[in-house]
Amino acid sequence: MVGTTIFSERIPVNRQQVNDAVTLLRRRLCGGLNQPLEQLSLLPEAEVNRKHLHDLLTQTIVNAYNNSALLLGPRGCGKSLVLERVLADLQSTYPERFSIVRLCGLLHADENCALKEIARQLCMENDLSYSKAASFSENLQFFTAMLKECALSDKALVFILEEFDLFAQRPKQCLLYNLLDAMQSSTSQIAVVGISARLDADQLLEKRVRSRFSHRKFLFLPPSVEDAIRLLQDVLTLPTDMNFQHQQYAAAFNMHTKNLLEKESLKSLISKFTDVDLSPQSVLDLGFRALCGINRDSGFLTVANFKKACHLHRPKPKLETLKGLSVLELYLLVVMNRLEGQNREVYNFNTIFFEYEKLCGLHTTCDRYSRQVCQRAFEHLLERELIDYAERFTTIEYTPVKMLISNQELKDGLYANSLCPTILHQWFAHENFK
Amino acid sequence: MVVTDPHYTSGLGVELGAVMGKKGRDGGLFLSKEGSLRQLTGEECRKFLGDRFPGRRDQVDDLLCILGEPSDIFPPVLVYGSPATGKTSIVREALSLLGRPHAYVSCRSCHSPRLVFESVLNQILGHVRSRENNYTSARKCEKLTDFVTHLVDACRGSGKLERTVYLVFDNVELIRDWASGGSIMSSLLKLAELTRLPNLGLIFVSNAGPDTFQLATASREPLPIFFRDYSNEELYQILTMRQPNSELYSFFLKSSLAPFSRASRKVTELAEGLHPLFLKYCEPLLSGKVALNDQGKRELYKYVKGYIQPALGQSFSISEPEKSRPGTDQELKAVCSTRPLAKTGIGFHLSLCSKYLLLAVYIASRNPSTLDDSLFGSGDGVKANKRRRRSSVSSMDKEETLMQEKHLKGPSLCSLERLIAIFQCIAVDSHVICEKSECSQLFFAEESERYMKDVPSNVLVELVTLASVNLVLKSSSNPLEGFPKFRANVDTDFIHKVARSINFPLDKYLLHA
Numbered sequence: 001m002v003g004t005t006i007f008s009e010r011i012p013v014n015r016q017q018v019n020d021a022v023t024l025l026r027r028r029l030c031g032g033l034n035q036p037l038e039q040l041s042l043l044p045e046a047e048v049n050r051k052h053l054h055d056l057l058t059q060t061i062v063n064a065y066n067n068s069a070l071l072l073g074p075r076g077c078g079k080s081l082v083l084e085r086v087l088a089d090l091q092s093t094y095p096e097r098f099s100i101v102r103l104c105g106l107l108h109a110d111e112n113c114a115l116k117e118i119a120r121q122l123c124m125e126n127d128l129s130y131s132k133a134a135s136f137s138e139n140l141q142f143f144t145a146m147l148k149e150c151a152l153s154d155k156a157l158v159f160i161l162e163e164f165d166l167f168a169q170r171p172k173q174c175l176l177y178n179l180l181d182a183m184q185s186s187t188s189q190i191a192v193v194g195i196s197a198r199l200d201a202d203q204l205l206e207k208r209v210r211s212r213f214s215h216r217k218f219l220f221l222p223p224s225v226e227d228a229i230r231l232l233q234d235v236l237t238l239p240t241d242m243n244f245q246h247q248q249y250a251a252a253f254n255m256h257t258k259n260l261l262e263k264e265s266l267k268s269l270i271s272k273f274t275d276v277d278l279s280p281q282s283v284l285d286l287g288f289r290a291l292c293g294i295n296r297d298s299g300f301l302t303v304a305n306f307k308k309a310c311h312l313h314r315p316k317p318k319l320e321t322l323k324g325l326s327v328l329e330l331y332l333l334v335v336m337n338r339l340e341g342q343n344r345e346v347y348n349f350n351t352i353f354f355e356y357e358k359l360c361g362l363h364t365t366c367d368r369y370s371r372q373v374c375q376r377a378f379e380h381l382l383e384r385e386l387i388d389y390a391e392r393f394t395t396i397e398y399t400p401v402k403m404l405i406s407n408q409e410l411k412d413g414l415y416a417n418s419l420c421p422t423i424l425h426q427w428f429a430h431e432n433f434k
Numbered sequence: 435m436v437v438t439d440p441h442y443t444s445g446l447g448v449e450l451g452a453v454m455g456k457k458g459r460d461g462g463l464f465l466s467k468e469g470s471l472r473q474l475t476g477e478e479c480r481k482f483l484g485d486r487f488p489g490r491r492d493q494v495d496d497l498l499c500i501l502g503e504p505s506d507i508f509p510p511v512l513v514y515g516s517p518a519t520g521k522t523s524i525v526r527e528a529l530s531l532l533g534r535p536h537a538y539v540s541c542r543s544c545h546s547p548r549l550v551f552e553s554v555l556n557q558i559l560g561h562v563r564s565r566e567n568n569y570t571s572a573r574k575c576e577k578l579t580d581f582v583t584h585l586v587d588a589c590r591g592s593g594k595l596e597r598t599v600y601l602v603f604d605n606v607e608l609i610r611d612w613a614s615g616g617s618i619m620s621s622l623l624k625l626a627e628l629t630r631l632p633n634l635g636l637i638f639v640s641n642a643g644p645d646t647f648q649l650a651t652a653s654r655e656p657l658p659i660f661f662r663d664y665s666n667e668e669l670y671q672i673l674t675m676r677q678p679n680s681e682l683y684s685f686f687l688k689s690s691l692a693p694f695s696r697a698s699r700k701v702t703e704l705a706e707g708l709h710p711l712f713l714k715y716c717e718p719l720l721s722g723k724v725a726l727n728d729q730g731k732r733e734l735y736k737y738v739k740g741y742i743q744p745a746l747g748q749s750f751s752i753s754e755p756e757k758s759r760p761g762t763d764q765e766l767k768a769v770c771s772t773r774p775l776a777k778t779g780i781g782f783h784l785s786l787c788s789k790y791l792l793l794a795v796y797i798a799s800r801n802p803s804t805l806d807d808s809l810f811g812s813g814d815g816v817k818a819n820k821r822r823r824r825s826s827v828s829s830m831d832k833e834e835t836l837m838q839e840k841h842l843k844g845p846s847l848c849s850l851e852r853l854i855a856i857f858q859c860i861a862v863d864s865h866v867i868c869e870k871s872e873c874s875q876l877f878f879a880e881e882s883e884r885y886m887k888d889v890p891s892n893v894l895v896e897l898v899t900l901a902s903v904n905l906v907l908k909s910s911s912n913p914l915e916g917f918p919k920f921r922a923n924v925d926t927d928f929i930h931k932v933a934r935s936i937n938f939p940l941d942k943y944l945l946h947a
Contacts, residue, residue, distance in 0.1 A: 023503060030509050075654065080627075104628055106621045107579045117579070277655075285509060285657060292499035312496065315660050317514070317643030324516065324663025327696040350842040366693075373697050373746060380698065384516050385642050395923060398844030419696070 013299040017246040021238055021253060021299070022291060028235055029288045041234060042082065043227055043280070049218045050082045053193075056216065057090055060191040061098050061156045066183040068192040068213055070164065073220025075197045076281025082220070083160065083193060098156035099125040105166025111174045115139040122146050140178075147188045157190040164194030168204035176205070180212035222278035225271045231280055232270075232287050233261045236301070249299070256300045266303055273310050289313050318405055321384050322413025327367055328377045330413075330420055331356060333386065334428050336403055337410055346390070349378050349397045363423060479531045486527075487520050488675070489668035496659050497528055501635070504534060504597050510623050510636040510654065512606075514643050515661030518702045521639050522604055524661075529600055536600035541608045547618055551581040554601060558588045578621050586629050600635040601625070607642040620653040627654075663699055666691065672701055673708070682726070686715050689735050693742050711745045714738065788896050789932050794857035795906050796922040796929050797943050799845035803852060809943060810859040847909055847919040857893070860943070 042050060049071075059065040071079040087100060101121050108114040116132075119139045123130035126146075134142070150157055159179060161167055167176055182188050194201065205213060223231065236257050238250035260266060273286060289309035294301055325333075335356045339347045353374055360368045369377075375396065381387045382401075390400040405413070414420050414428060474482065480498055484491040500508050513521050522540075529536045537557035544550045552571035556563065561572035573584045589599055603622060609615045626634045636656075640647075644658050664672065670687055677683040690711060694704055715738045724730040724737075784792070801809070840846075900906040901920070909919045922929070933940035 019503070023506060026502060026506055026508070030507055106617060106624065107582060107628065113577070113579050282655070285655075288509065289657065292496075292502070312659070313657065315643075315658050317645050317658075317660070320660055320662055321516065321643070324699065326699045328698070346843065348842070348844065350844065351839075354838075354842055367696060369697055369746065376703070377697060380516075380700065383641065385646055395844070397925075 013249060013297070015296055017249045018294070018296050018299040020244070020246065021249070022294060022296075024238065024244065025236060025291055026288070029284050029291065042078065042085075043223050043231060045223070046078045046082055046220060049220065050086060053082065053218060054086045054089065057086060057158065057191055057193075058094075060158070060189065061090065061094050064151070064154070064156070064189045066188065066190055067216070068180060068183060068194075069216040069218060070194045070196065070202055071218045071220065072196055072199050072201060074222060074279055076277075076279035077220040077222055078280060079195050079218075079220050080162070083195065087158070097154070098158055099150075100158050100160060102160045103162070103167075105161065105163025109163075109166045109170055111170070112136055114175045115143060118143055144182070147182055147190065151187050151189045155189070157188075159190060159192045161192065161194045164196035165198040165201045165204060167194075168201060168209075173206050173209050176209050177212070180209060184212060223280060225267075225274055225278070228274055228278065228280060228283045229261055229267065229270055232283055233258060235284060236261075236287060236291070253300060260301055260303065263303065266306055269303075269306055269310060273314070276314065286310065286313055318386070318409050319412055319416060321386060322405070322410070323416045325384075325413075325417060326377065326380075327419050327421065328369055328374065329381055330417060330424055331367060332374065332377055332381060333403070333405075333410060334414075334424050335359065336387065336401075337407065337428060340403065346400045348400050349375065352378070359427065365421070365423060367421070474531045474533075476532070479528060482531065483524060483528060487524055488671040489664055490520055490524060490661070493659060493661055494524060494528070497524065500657065500659075501528065501532070501534070504532075505633070507598055507626075507633060508635055508657070510626070510638065510656040511659060512638045512640060512644055512656040513659045513661065514640045516663055516700075517641055518700050519661040519663060521661050525602055525637055525639060529602070534600055535597065536602055538602045538604065540604035542605045545608075547578070547612065548576050550603070551575045551578075551584075555581070555584050555588055558585070558599065559591075578618065582625075582628050585625075586631060589629075589631050589633070596633070598633045598635045599631075600637060602637045602639065604639045606638045606640045607646070610642075610647065619647060623654050623656060664701065666695055669695060669699065669701065669704065673705060676705070682716070682719075683712065685731055685734075686712055686738070689738060690715075690742055694746060697746060707745065711738065711741060714741055714745075784932070785896065786936065787893060788900060789936050790861050790938075791857055791893065791896055792900060792905060792922070792924065792932060793929065793938060793940065794853055794860060795848070795900075795920055796845070796924065797860070797940075798848035798853050798856050799921045800841070800944055802840075803848070806852070806856070810856065845921040845923075847921050849919055853897075853920055854893070860938070 041047075053069065053071075056067050056069060060067050071083060073079055090098070099122070101118055103114055103117060108117050115136060116134070116139060119134065119142050120130050122128070122143075147157070161176075167173070179190075179192050183190055183192065198204075199219075202210070202213065202215065202217065222228075237254050238244055240247055240250050240254070244250050270283070270286070274283065286306070286309050289312055290301060290305040293305045293308055322330075322333075332352060335352050336347070339351065339355060344351070353371060356374065357368075379396070382389075386405055387401050387403050390402045392399070403410075411428065414425060476498055480494060483494045487494065497511075497513070500511055502508065513525055515521055526536075526538060537554045539550050539553045539557075541550060544553050552573065552575060555561075555573045555575065556571055559572045561567075563569045563571065573580075573588075575581045575584055606619065606622075609619050609622075612618065621628060622636070622638070625636055638656060643660075644656065670684070670691055673687055673691070674680045674684045687708075690708060691704070694707060698704065698707075715734060718724040718734060718737060719726060719730075724733050897906065897920075901908045904923055907921050907923045909921065924932075930940060932938075
C-alpha cells in the first residue's frame with residue numbers, strides 16, 4: 001500500500017493520460033482475433049505449437065506438401081490466436097503465394113452452404129465474379145477446377161475449419177471427405193487446419209475420412225496459475241516506447257501493476273478465480289473487468305478493483321435470485337422442499353397450497369394469503385426459473401412441478417434473504433416440525 | 435428536474451415503454467436519429483440514470499464502464515435479472531443518451547431467427563418498413579450464414595468502422611426454446627469473431643441467469659451484469675416517484691407497502707395493486723371527513739388497515755374495468771371476494787345435455803372406477819362399503835390421506851365408455867328428460883345391451899364441443915386401445931355452480947366432496 005501513495009503523489013496524473021492508457025489496454029484485452037499484430041509474447045507451450053504450425057504451413061506453401069492438422073484445446077486457450085499469428089506471419093513472408101478459405105462449423109456445417117462459401121471466398125480472392133444462384137454441382141466443379149488451377153500456378157490454399165467438431169457431426173462428413181481426399185492427389189496444394197474445443201474431435205471422424213487425415217494434433221492446454229498471472233501482467237503493461245506518448249506515466253503504471261500482481265492477497269484471489277476456469281481468456285476477462293473499474297483520477301489498478309471484478313464476474317445467480325424473493329415465495333419454496341423431504345415424487349400447485357394452508361393453520365403467522373395470491377407467487381417462481389414444470393398439463397394448478405435448486409442452495413438462500421421470518425428456518429430445518 | 439415531466443416519472447419499464455415504444459419490433463435508435471439527440475458525456479449520463487433509476491447506481495456504473503468510449507469494444511455482455519428491474523430501460527437509455535448507434539431487437543416480438551436477423555439489418559441500414567415498400571425488409575435472410583454476410587456488408591457499407599456499433603438482443607432466454615436455439619445463441623455470442631468486424635458491441639438482455647443457458651462447447655462466456663431485485667426502500671422510492679401528490683402517497687405507502695411487498699416484490703404488480711387501495715385511502719379526505727394533519731393521518735392509517743388484506747387478494751387477479759373503482763365498502767369487499775375469471779360464474783350458456791355431460795366427466799375423473807358399481811349399481815353398495823371400512827380407524831385414515839392426495843393431483847383420465855355410462859345413469863337418476871337423453875333412456879331400459887353404437891351421435895357431438903372449448907381435455911389417444919380418454923378441466927367452484935343450476939346433487943356422487 002505504501003507504493004501506491006508514493007507513486008500517485010510523485011507523478012502528476014491527468015485524466016487524458018489515464019483514458020489513453022485504458023483505451024490501449026482495453027483494445028489489447030478484448031481485441032482478440034482482430035488484433036493479431038499486437039506482438040505480445042505467447043505462453044511457452046503455445047509458442048512451441050506456433051513454431052510447429054508455422055513450419056507445417058511453410059512446407060505446404062514452399063514445397064507443395066499437402067498437410068492437415070488439428071488444433072485442440074479448451075475454449076479460450078489461444079488456438080485461434082496462434083493460428084492467426086502464423087497466418088499473418090506467412091502473409092508477410094510469402095505474399096501472393098497462398099490464399100485462405102475460412103469456414104466455421106456454426107455457419108457452414110451444411111455442405112451446400114460450405115461449398116457456396118468456399119466459392120465465394122475463392123472468387124473474392126481471385127477477382128472472379130461470384131454467382132449466388134450457382135448450384136451445388138456447379139460450385140463443386142468450380143472448386144475442383146480451382147484446386148487444379150491453384151496448384152498449377154504454384155499457389156497454396158489453406159482451409160481453416162473452426163468448430164471442426166460440428167463438421168464432423170454431419171451425417172456423411174461429405175465436406176471433410178472431399179477436402180481430405182483432394183489432399184491425396186498430386187495436382188493440388190492445400191493445407192487443412194481444424195480448430196475444435198473438443199479434445200476427441202478426431203475420434204468423431206468416419207473411417208474413410210480418418211484414414212485420409214494426417215493425425216497431426218496440437219494440444220492447447222490451460223497454463224499454470226503462475227503463467228496466467230504473468231500473462232495478465234504482460235497484457236497490462238503499457239509500452240514505454242514511442243507508441244505511447246505519456247512515457248513517465250507508463251513507467252509508473254507498469255511499476256505499480258507489477259508490484260500489485262506480486263502481492264500475496266492478489267495471487268490468492270486469482271488462484272481462487274482460476275480454480276473454476278484456468279483458460280487465459282477468463283483471466284483476461286477478469287483483467288478487463290478490473291480495468292473497467294479503474295479510478296480515472298488516481299490512474300492505477302488496485303486490489304479492490306480485482307476483488308470487485310472477481311465478485312462481478314463469478315456471480316451466484318441462484319443465490320442472488322433467492323435473496324430477492326418475497327416472503328411468500330420463500331414460504332412456497334420451503335413447502336416444496338418439505339414435500340420433497342416426505343418422498344412425494346409428484347406434486348403440483350394444489351398440493352403445495354394444501355400443505356401451505358396446513359402449516360399456516362398450525363401456527364399463527366401474518367403470512368397467510370389467499371389462493372390467488374399464492375398462485376401469482378407460484379408463477380413468479382416459475383418465471384425466475386427456480387422451479388419448472390415436470391410435464392405439460394393445461395391447467396396450472398394440476399401441472400406437476402419440480403424444484404431447480406438443491407437443499408443446500410435453499411438453505412443458503414434463506415439465510416441470505418434478510419426478510420426471511422424465523423418460523424421458516426424452523427420449518428425448513430425440521431422436517432417433522434409441526 | 436420537474437416531477438411532472440413524463441420522461442422523468444417513467445421510473446418503470448412499462449411506462450417508459452409507452453414513451454419510447456420499447457417493445458416495438460423495429461425499435462432501435464440507429465444512425466439516422468443520431469444527430470438529433472444531445473449527447474451526454476459518461477459522467478452526466480451516469481448521474482442522470484442514477485437519479486432516474488433508484489437503486490441501480492452500481493449496475494449503471496458497471497454498464498457504462500464496460501461501454502467505455504465510442505470506439506471501445508468489449509466482450510459480449512449478458513444483462514440479467516428478474517422481470518421489471520429496469521434492465522432493458524437502462525441499457526437502451528444509456529445507449530441513446532450517449533448517442534451511440536445501436537440496433538435493438540427483442541426476441542419476444544421477433545419470434546423467429548429470420549425476424550431477428552432482418553430487424554437488426556433494417557435498423558443498421560436505416561430501412562423503415564412502410565406501405566411504400568410493401569413492408570418488406572431491406573435484406574432477406576433466413577439463415578445465420580446470410581445474416582453474417584449481410585451484417586458485414588451493412589457495417590462496412592455505413593463506413594463507420596472506427597465507431598462501435600451496438601447490437602442489443604432482448605429476452606434472449608426465449609431463444610432456448612427455438613428450433614436449434616443452442617447453436618443460434620452460441621453464434622450470436624460469437625458474432626464478433628464470425629463476422630471479423632472490429633467494431634461490434636454485443637449486449638444480451640435476459641430474465642434467466644447465465645447458468646440456465648446450457649451452451650454447448652461452441653460458446654464464449656459473456657460478461658455478466660446482474661440486476662438484483664429492489665429492496666423495500668427502493669420500491670418505496672420508485673413508487674413515490676410516479677405519483678403527483680407524493681407527500682400523501684408516501685404516507686400511504688408507509689402503511690401499506692410492507693404487507694404488499696411480503697407477497698410480491700414486482701414493481702409493476704405492486705403499482706397496479708396499490709392503486710385502488712390508494713383511491714380508497716383518499717376517499718375520506720375528498721369527502722372532508724378527515725383533515726390532512728397528523729391526527730387525520732393516524733385516522734386514515736387505521737381506516738385503510740382493514741382493506742389491505744382484501745385488496746391484496748384483488749390485486750393479483752385481473753380486474754374488470756367497470757368494477758375497478760368500487761363505490762361503497764361493501765362493493766369493495768364484494769369485488770375482493772369474487773374471482774373475476776369467467777370460469778367461476780357461468781358467464782355463458784351450456785345446453786342441459788352438456789351440463790350433464792360435464793358433470794359425468796367430472797365424476798368420472800374424480801372417482802376411482804372401482805366405486806362406480808356401488809354408486810350407480812343396485813343401491814346399497816355405498817353403505818356396505820362404509821360399514822366394512824369402519825372396522826379399523828387407522829386404515830380409514832390412511833385411505834383418507836391417499837384419497838386426499840389423489841384429489842390434489844387433479845382429475846384423472848377416464849375412458850369414453852365409462853363416461854357415457856355415468857352420463858346415462860345420472861341423466862336418468864335425476865328424472866330429467868333431456869331432449870337428447872330420451873333415446874338414451876330407451877336403451878337404458880335394455881341395460882344388457884349398452885354398447886357404444888347405441889349412444890346417440892348428438893351426445894358425442896356435445897362432448898366434442900366441450901373438448902374444443904377446453905372444458906374437457908381429450909388426451910392423445912393410444913392407437914392400440916382405440917378410444918380416446920377424457921378428463922375434466924374445470925375447478926370445484928365452477929362444477930358446483932353447474933350442478934346447482936340444474937339441481938343436481940353432485941356431492942352425493944363424489945367420494946371426496
